Every structure is written in structure tokens, then in C-alpha cells.
Amino acid sequence: MATIKDIARIAGVAPSVVSRALNNKYGVKESTRKRIVAIAKELGYHPNSAARSLVTRRTETIGVVMADISEPYFSQIVKGMEYVATQTGYTLLFSNSYENVEHGRVLRKMISGERVDGLVIIGSNIQEKGFIAALAEQEIPFVLVERNLPDPKVNCVWVDNVQGGYLATRFLLDKGHRRIGHIAGNLHFQVALDRIEGYKRALEEAGIAFCEELVVSGNFLTEGGYRAMKELLKAGCTAVFAANDAMAYGALQAIAEEGLAVPDDVAMVGFDDLEFSALTHPPLTTVRQPRYEMGRRSLEILTAILRGEEAGGVKVCFQPEITVRRSA
Amino acid sequence: MATIKDIARIAGVAPSVVSRALNNKYGVKESTRKRIVAIAKELGYHPNSAARSLVTRRTETIGVVMADISEPYFSQIVKGMEYVATQTGYTLLFSNSYENVEHGRVLRKMISGERVDGLVIIGSNIQEKGFIAALAEQEIPFVLVERNLPDPKVNCVWVDNVQGGYLATRFLLDKGHRRIGHIAGNLHFQVALDRIEGYKRALEEAGIAFCEELVVSGNFLTEGGYRAMKELLKAGCTAVFAANDAMAYGALQAIAEEGLAVPDDVAMVGFDDLEFSALTHPPLTTVRQPRYEMGRRSLEILTAILRGEEAGGVKVCFQPEITVRRSA
DNA sequence: CCCGTCTTCGAAAACGTTTGTCAAATCATG
DNA sequence: CATGATTTGACAAACGTTTTCGAAGACGGG
Numbered sequence: 030m031a032t033i034k035d036i037a038r039i040a041g042v043a044p045s046v047v048s049r050a051l052n053n054k055y056g057v058k059e060s061t062r063k064r065i066v067a068i069a070k071e072l073g074y075h076p077n078s079a080a081r082s083l084v085t086r087r088t089e090t091i092g093v094v095m096a097d098i099s100e101p102y103f104s105q106i107v108k109g110m111e112y113v114a115t116q117t118g119y120t121l122l123f124s125n126s127y128e129n130v131e132h133g134r135v136l137r138k139m140i141s142g143e144r145v146d147g148l149v150i151i152g153s154n155i156q157e158k159g160f161i162a163a164l165a166e167q168e169i170p171f172v173l174v175e176r177n178l179p180d181p182k183v184n185c186v187w188v189d190n191v192q193g194g195y196l197a198t199r200f201l202l203d204k205g206h207r208r209i210g211h212i213a214g215n216l217h218f219q220v221a222l223d224r225i226e227g228y229k230r231a232l233e234e235a236g237i238a239f240c241e242e243l244v245v246s247g248n249f250l251t252e253g254g255y256r257a258m259k260e261l262l263k264a265g266c267t268a269v270f271a272a273n274d275a276m277a278y279g280a281l282q283a284i285a286e287e288g289l290a291v292p293d294d295v296a297m298v299g300f301d302d303l304e305f306s307a308l309t310h311p312p313l314t315t316v317r318q319p320r321y322e323m324g325r326r327s328l329e330i331l332t333a334i335l336r337g338e339e340a341g342g343v344k345v346c347f348q349p350e351i352t353v354r355r356s357a
Numbered sequence: 358m359a360t361i362k363d364i365a366r367i368a369g370v371a372p373s374v375v376s377r378a379l380n381n382k383y384g385v386k387e388s389t390r391k392r393i394v395a396i397a398k399e400l401g402y403h404p405n406s407a408a409r410s411l412v413t414r415r416t417e418t419i420g421v422v423m424a425d426i427s428e429p430y431f432s433q434i435v436k437g438m439e440y441v442a443t444q445t446g447y448t449l450l451f452s453n454s455y456e457n458v459e460h461g462r463v464l465r466k467m468i469s470g471e472r473v474d475g476l477v478i479i480g481s482n483i484q485e486k487g488f489i490a491a492l493a494e495q496e497i498p499f500v501l502v503e504r505n506l507p508d509p510k511v512n513c514v515w516v517d518n519v520q521g522g523y524l525a526t527r528f529l530l531d532k533g534h535r536r537i538g539h540i541a542g543n544l545h546f547q548v549a550l551d552r553i554e555g556y557k558r559a560l561e562e563a564g565i566a567f568c569e570e571l572v573v574s575g576n577f578l579t580e581g582g583y584r585a586m587k588e589l590l591k592a593g594c595t596a597v598f599a600a601n602d603a604m605a606y607g608a609l610q611a612i613a614e615e616g617l618a619v620p621d622d623v624a625m626v627g628f629d630d631l632e633f634s635a636l637t638h639p640p641l642t643t644v645r646q647p648r649y650e651m652g653r654r655s656l657e658i659l660t661a662i663l664r665g666e667e668a669g670g671v672k673v674c675f676q677p678e679i680t681v682r683r684s685a
Numbered sequence: 686c687c688c689g690t691c692t693t694c695g696a697a698a699a700c701g702t703t704t705g706t707c708a709a710a711t712c713a714t715g
Numbered sequence: 716c717a718t719g720a721t722t723t724g725a726c727a728a729a730c731g732t733t734t735t736c737g738a739a740g741a742c743g744g745g
Contacts, residue, residue, distance in 0.1 A: 058692080068700045076731080078732095083731080083732070103428070107426060282636060374723085413700080413703065
């Protein structure tokens with residue numbers, strides 16, 4: 030593998046000049062730069078990133094922490110992030126936290142080993158408040174996705190979840206439903222709480238009393254949605270708002286098993302608008318999160334901060350929209 | 358951030374001793390090792406990975422190249438890889454090739470910048486034969502997933518696709534179908550060709566003539582499956598084997614749009630057994646690929662090679678099984 | 686022709702590790 | 716106690732960059 034010294038030797042010049050030439054830095058004559066660049070290309074030179082980041086103290090890579098990259102929910106966010114990463118020359122380093130960022134052995138390695146210049150953390154849960162605070166003390170910039178923290182210093186991009194919950198519930202209300210169940214997410218996550226809040230708000234606005242047994246947690250997973258729906262069916266309701274699409278899938282399955290029809294017997298609206306939601310039976314009416322844009326925006330913020338073009342403390346709240354299909 | 362020198366100073370010892378102590382190397386008294394380890398823990402020391410890999414010429418990270426990480430097909434493979442990565446202490450670095458590994462700017466950076474110790478390449482296409490050959494010339498070990506190359510030196514883990522195609526078609530044959538369509542994948546990929554081959558073989562065995570207009574390519578995407586199915590419907594058939602589940606989803610949609618019933622009017626079997634396939638309407642009968650195991654196995658091979666425990670040239674072929682649900 | 690300014694380049698230090706070599710210290714053995 | 720063997724620790728070089736600083740060269744103005 031060719032090094033900067035090889036190039037220097039061939040070009041009859043000092044290594045420092047090569048470095049400057051290749052990095053388009055001030056102080057090298059245009060003709061010699063041309064010559065050096067040509068030699069570098071010829072040798073197929075690529076800078077050794079370890080050596081570089083050892084001195085610059087930058088790695089040009091960004092760590093991305095999320096619960097589980099195999100969840101389809103994250104795919105579009107990741108794609109959006111990747112778009113700006115390739116634009117800006119950053120490399121993305123993913124790490125699954127499996128629901129608990131704090132326990133991330135990998136995260137420690139990322140930060141302490143100085144492997145990443147910045148971090149984006151998707152969907153941290155409530156209990157990790159202390160951890161996030163500690164992170165803020167460190168020197169490493171980060172942005173939270175799918176979470177809004179009151180701290181004015183931390184960067185957040187999220188979707189207005191109470192508005193989303195409101196929209197979903199309101200939609201069902203407008204269809205004439207009065208007894209609307211809710212399959213909530215994992216209550217350790219603020220998004221779950223917020224969506225419940227939106228649900229309550231719409232109910233209240235319509236003058237309908239909140240009914241404890243009509244909301245049951247499904248833990249954000251398809252299987253949980255299935256179980257939750259079985260319960261709701263017992264409680265009896267004509268419509269349900271599921272806090273995410275994955276649970277709505279399980280719920281649809283549970284409904285089908287009982288021989289009931291959607292939306293005639295029970296209407297369903299989800300949250301997220303995953304790709305697959307257009308393919309369920311019937312296609313799912315759901316609250317759309319602009320996941321790709323959220324990913325994009327979050328990385329734009331982080332790279333801007335890393336480039337020193339932005340001070341930090343950016344808050345971006347996206348507005349959800351309801352995409353209506355045939356399940357409600 | 359604490360360095361090895363800080364520890365050395367506090368412990369009253371040379372930096373080299375600290376290094377050896379922390380890495381459990383020969384030549385340091387147990388008592389001083391204990392002392393050093395204690396200090397390191399106290400300071401929250403983590404080795405700077407850039408510095409380390411600069412001298413060791415190892416990064417302890419493995420690059421993973423695939424078409425598009427947001428495709429659900431890859432999720433389980435990735436999960437399997439991640440399992441052994443965390444076991445063995447390797448970090449995974451993902452890179453989307455968007456169907457053309459060769460064009461991967463990121464890949465160049467990975468290899469030439471010496472950012473990765475090894476590579477796993479998932480689903481490279483046929484045209485990239487030259488590229489793979491070139492890669493084999495380099496010093497960097499790699500394993501191909503979802504592809505079997507005749508070269509005895511390259512490591513491959515794949516599933517027996519012609520057997521899979523055979524199984525699917527044979528299943529439909531056994532159900533009494535005689536006119537069976539096939540929605541093929543992107544013909545630049547060997548897997549697509551192999552699955553067609555299996556389809557043909559089953560047909561031949563049953564004494565049914567291969568019929569050109571009954572196989573149409575859907576490019577492995579849901580939308581392509583939809584379009585392909587529309588064509589097949591015109592050609593007329595009572596069953597179809599789709600080369601992957603994503604296309605089967607599109608096909609099911611196309612069938613539903615025509616007001617036909619699955620499996621009564623037309624039976625459907627897919628390939629992959631994605632998570633969603635249990636949730637389609639009706640649930641999809643499909644050929645199962647052990648994706649998690651494939652990911653696991655591929656990384657086991659690679660890490661073994663990197664650790665010097667394995668010579669290379671490993672070939673692992675998984676046998677597909679059919680998981681029958683209700684679409685056929 | 687001299688002096689100051691500006692441009693171009695080179696030398697060297699630094700980043701934080703690992704590792705080979707060698708000296709010192711310890712220990713066992715006779 | 717002397718000797719040799721063995722353990723333990725120190726020193727220094729090396730990995731491939733970037734960056735600071737200063738030297739030398741070019742050049743123009745007076």
C-alpha cells in the first residue's frame with residue numbers, strides 16, 4: 030500500500046508537501062501539486078485513515094445507535110442519514126442497542142475509543158435520561174431522533190406525536206366511532222406516552238370519557254399488537270388506534286382470526302406508514318412519519334455542527350399527516 | 358481522555374509496561390498488572406483505536422457490503438452477523454452498494470484506507486466477476502454471501518437456489534397445477550438464474566413443456582412483482598412461483614385487484630420467508646432461506662480467517678425448506 | 686543593487702499505541 | 716556467596732499522517 034512518503038520520494042519532494050498538495054492546502058505551487066496528484070493517482074494512493082485521525086483527532090465517521098436495525102421502522106431513517114453521509118463524506122457506524130442505549134458496550138467503544146466524531150441516537154427511552162445528560166457533558170456532539178428533550182443544548186428531531194395521536198383518533202371519531210381502543214407502545218418511551226396523550230385529547234374534545242380498559246400496551250411489536258387486540262376485542266370496541274404499524278399488523282391478524290371484518294366490524298389506524306402498510310389486508314390507514322426526511326435532517330444537523338457551521342441546540346419537529354387507505 | 362502515558366505516570370512505570378499489562382501480554386508481574394488495571398479502570402481508559410490500528414495494522418472492523426440495508430431481506434442476515442461480531446469483538450461497517458458493488462466509493466475507502474480487516478459482500482451480481490477476482494488478488498480476506506463462485510479460494514455461503522426453485526415448483530405441481538408461471542428476479546444475479554433453473558427442472562420432471570411467456574422478470578422488487586403478475590394474468594396460469602417474497606407481495610396485490618382469490622383462482626409461492634410473509638393475505642407459502650444462520654456463518658468464517666484459525670476457501674451451502682401457509 | 690514581502694518548500698514534532706531489544710533486578714542453584 | 720538463569724521493566728523505534736515553524740528562493744519596488 031502506497032504511503033505519502035512513497036509519493037514524496039518519487040516526486041522528489043518532502044512528505045509534508047504531498048500532504049498539503051493532496052489536501053488542497055495553501056502553500057504549494059500549482060505545477061507541483063499537479064505532479065503530486067498524478068503520482069498519487071498512479072499509485073492508487075489512499076490516505077491511511079488511522080494515521081490521519083490519530084493526528085487530526087477526527088475520524089469522519091458518525092455513530093448511529095438504535096434499538097434494532099432490522100426493524101423496518103428504522104430503514105428509511107437510515108437511508109436518509111446515509112444520503113447526507115455520502116454527500117458530506119462521512120461514514121456511518123451502526124450499533125444496535127436492543128432497547129437500552131446505556132448498556133451499549135459498542136457505544137463505549139465508539140466514544141471512548143474516539144472512533145466517532147458524533148452520534149445520532151434514535152429512540153432512546155425515558156430511563157436513559159441520566160445517560161443522555163452525561164453524554165451532553167462530554168465533548169462529543171450528538172442528535173436525538175424520535176425524542177424531544179427539554180434541554181435547550183441538545184439537538185432533537187422528532188415528529189409531533191401527540192398531534193399524530195390526535196389525528197388518528199380524530200379520524201376515527203369523524204367516522205362516527207365512539208368506542209375507540211388504543212394499542213399503546215412500550216410505556217418507557219416518550220413517544221408511546223405522547224401518542225396516548227393525543228388519543229386522550231381527541232376523545233376529550235369529542236366529549237367522550239377516557240376508558241382505562243380500552244388502552245392496552247403492545248410493546249411496539251407485532252406479536253404484542255396481536256395480544257393487545259385480543260384483549261380489546263373482549264372489552265369491545267368498534268375501532269382502534271395502534272401506536273405503530275407493526276402492532277397494527279398483529280391486531281389485523283387477531284381480528285381476522287375472530288372472523289371479523291376490517292373496517293366494517295372494527296376499524297384500524299396505525300402509526301408510521303411503513304412500506305408494508307400498503308400491502309396489508311386491508312391496506313392500512315395510518316399516521317405518516319416522514320422517516321427519510323427525519324434521518325436526513327438529523328444528519329444535516331450533526332454534520333453542520335461537526336463542520337462548525339452550526340452551534341447546536343437545534344430542534345426540528347415534523348408534522349405528521351394521515352394517509353388514508355382502507356382499514357378505516 | 359486518558360492515555361497510556363497518563364496511566365504509566367501514575368503507576369510509576371513505563372508506557373510499554375502499561376500496554377503489555379492491559380493486553381495481558383507476557384512480561385509483567387501480576388501485582389503491577391493489577392495495579393495498572395485498577396488505575397486504567399479508575400481513569401476510564403479506553404485505547405485510542407486509531408493509534409492502535411496504526412501500529413498493529415488491524416482495525417478489528419469488518420466491512421459489510423450489500424445492495425440496500427433498508428431491504429427487509431438483509432435484516433436477518435445482518436442480525437446474524439452482528440451476533441458473532443459482538444461475540445468476537447469486531448465492529449461492523451455497513452455500506453450500501455445500490456446494486457453495484459464496484460461503484461462503491463465507500464468500498465474503496467474501506468479497503469484502501471485500511472479501515473477494515475475483512476469484507477463480507479452480500480449478493481454481488483454477475484457483472485462484478487472481474488471486481489471480485491481483483492479483490493481476491495488483494496491481501497484482504499472476504500466472504501461472499503448469497504453467491505457461489507467456482508474459484509476454490511473464495512469463501513462462499515449461499516442457499517441452494519436451484520433446489521429452492523425446484524421445491525417451490527414441485528409443491529405447486531403436487532397440488533395439481535399444470536400451468537405455473539414464474540416471476541423471476543433481476544437476471545443479472547445468479548440467484549435469479551438458479552431459481553429459474555429449479556423451476557425448469559421441476560417442470561421437466563413432471564413432463565411439462567417450458568413455456569417462455571410464463572416467466573417474466575420482476576426485478577426482485579414489490580412493484581416489479583405487481584407488474585409481472587399483471588402480465589402473467591394475461592397469459593393465464595393457475596399458480597405462480599415468485600423468485601422472492603417482495604415480488605410475491607406485489608403479485609398478491611395484482612391478483613386481488615383483478616378480483617381473483619388466492620389460492621383458489623391462482624396459487625402463489627414465494628422465496629425467502631420474510632417476517633411479513635406471515636402477515637400477507639393470505640399468509641404466504643414460501644421457500645425459507647435461513648438468513649440469520651447465513652449471516653452468522655459468514656462472519657464466523659471471516660473472523661476465523663482473520664484470527665488465523667482457518668485457511669480460507671470455505672464453501673457453505675444451506676438447504677432451503679418450504680414453509681407452507683395458505684397461499685398455495 | 687538592496688531590502689522587504691510573498692511564495693514555496695523542508696525539517697521535525699506530534700498524535701497514542703505496540704513491540705523488539707536490552708539492562709536491571711530477582712531468583713534459584715550450586 | 717557467586718553464578719547463571721529468568722523475570723521484570725525501560726528505552727526507543729515505528730506506524731502514516733498533519734501541522735508548525737523556519738529557511739530559502741523568487742520577485743518587485745525603491
